[in-house]
Amino acid sequence: MTLSVRVVGVGDAFTDRYYNACLLVESPGARVLIDAPPALARALRDLGDRGGPTLSLDAIDHVVLTHLHGDHVGGLEQLLFWRRFVTRRKCSVHAIPEVLAGLWDTRLRGAMDTLLDAQGTFHKLTLEDYADVRPLGYGENSIGDLSVVWRPTRHHIPTSALRLSHGGATFGYSADTAFDPHLVAWLAESELFLHETNLGVHTPLASLLTVDPAVRARMRLIHYPDTHAVEGSPIACAREGDRYEL
């Protein structure tokens, strides 16, 4: 195995059929969760039940967050509480600086910054008490033996598309974005990439159908609406439990 990509969730922000979009990327020396959606523990357990070893919150030592919308970070509190108070092993949280800048104050602090101990004393905690915080710089970043590069997308708030590489194999992920041919060209430098599609300011399926068929053949859809017909989709859909070996 050089690079393995497993599909944890494929749904959009409003799904009642799927888990929210989430991926598990593994190389011989790293296991990286891309985004941490709500119901994360159950999503990981279900993925493990679909093949491979049992997966739990303890299996995740690295999380890369693409952006701060709830369907992408709503499970982070669960992961960080579990790791601090139950198994006491910190994990690492990686994201671009613009995402990290808001992570604690706008998503986590209200629930996580005060701890009441058994003696009745309150303690103040910071994000660094829960996680090793690792900003993704410009250029190449290393997570274990994985190389990670990113590119901004067209979304409401700072968001990064990703390419992860190991041993000559590269996987790409659009994250949330409006249609951007330059982003598609950047992703097309991967053997395989997942691209979002949805309504509103997301990427319309019709736009992706204008992409060169040779590139489209290496694209799989994710973050599609519940109403999207997976069977017979003009671009193949990622499905929960899928595993891509690159």
Ligand SMILES: [Zn+2]
């Ligand atoms: Zn979003």
